[in-house]
Amino acid sequence: MKELTCIVCPIGCALQAEEGKDQTFTISGNRCPRGAAYAQEEIRSPRRVLTATCAIDDPAVNRPEAPIGSARRLPVKSSQACPREKLDELLQAVYRIKAKLPVQSGDALIRNWNGTGIDIVATRSLKSIGSF
Numbered sequence: 699m700k701e702l703t704c705i706v707c708p709i710g711c712a713l714q715a716e717e718g719k720d721q722t723f724t725i726s727g728n729r730c731p732r733g734a735a736y737a738q739e740e741i742r743s744p745r746r747v748l749t750a751t752c753a754i755d756d757p758a759v760n761r762p763e764a765p766i767g768s769a770r771r772l773p774v775k776s777s778q779a780c781p782r783e784k785l786d787e788l789l790q791a792v793y794r795i796k797a798k799l800p801v802q803s804g805d806a807l808i809r810n811w812n813g814t815g816i817d818i819v820a821t822r823s824l825k826s827i828g829s830f
């Protein structure tokens with residue numbers, strides 16, 4: 699028996715996955731079908747949406763006179779869930795990005811990473827901060 703917490707919605711149902719003889723799993727504890735689907739995928743091929751920040755290619759970013767609270771990194775996320783075993787590799791790709799401003803929320807900074815169909819997109823719009 700495997701125990702999982704469903705992360706599909708804020709309710710967070712406690713799920714139990716019972717393995718059958720034919721390597722199938724029977725899921726219980728879910729209040730809706732999405733929980734069963736989540737558990738099946740989590741057992742067989744766990745995936746996560748990556749959220750991170752990337753560097754900004756703007757010479758003003760690191761100047762000491764940059765306004766307090768001005769963005770020094772750009773928040774980004776993956777456009778779809780990534781296989782968990784590839785998350786570190788994807789994160790390294792994100793850390794190599796130097797985003798050119800301006801950026802609109804939703805702009806793809808990496809497209810179709812390694813042929814997976816996963817894009818890395820900005821989650822915030824940011825204008826150049828070099829004009830202060």
Ligand code: SF4
Nearest residue numbers: 704707710711730733
């Ligand atoms: S099983 Fe359904 S109700 Fe329960 S946490 Fe998952 S999505 Fe939400």
